[in-house]
Amino acid sequence: QQQVKQSPQSLIVQKGGIPIINCAYENTAFDYFPWYQQFPGKGPALLIAIRPDVSEKKEGRFTISFNKSAKQFSLHIMDSQPGDSATYFCAAVTQGGSEKLVFGKGTKLTVNP
């Protein structure tokens, strides 16, 4: 049973575009939602995270939007650059519990020059 559904599987945008990656979760006990960025041959790196008490969080060109009632959250990359080309994973976890971090299946983003 996949608890976090991520879409699209792949995404191609032009430089300067705003790619949007969407995730939906099922477990209402999740209360922490991080995003990870992974370059080929590297480990996933924590990019940005949000808790459900806020609807939006920005860090630089990266923004997470969170809709608690719909159990959905999304990553927006403003003014995307070729260097943003990577695979992005959303995740969810229950803080303080003995639950594992649950990942979406990933979105491969390509930003063309």
Place this chain on the structure above:
Amino acid sequence: NAGVMQNPRHLVRRRGQEARLRCSPMKGHSHVYWYRQLPEEGLKFMVYLQKENIIDESGMPKERFSAEFPKEGPSILRIQQVVRGDSAAYFCASSSDTLPEAFFGQGTRLTVV
């Protein structure tokens, strides 16, 4: 503060041999996760450990795979009698008791020949 350290970075084993993958979590982290990743695929959960305890091993194959996180020393993922299908990148992540952020190592790329 060193990050999550995994070694070796690359490991080649012949079919039937044993593979031992090591993970030293970040200082102060007592939670360790192991994930497996096939090329162009997502992160597949294997096992979640806290010091001296296996919390969730629902993603571990029932045979040949084992994991430990002793009181002293790194976490070890052990694969006995490796087969070609075990070839993958294995990532370790760690987190603390107080903060939910999980940080990944650079992975061990296992090749079974």
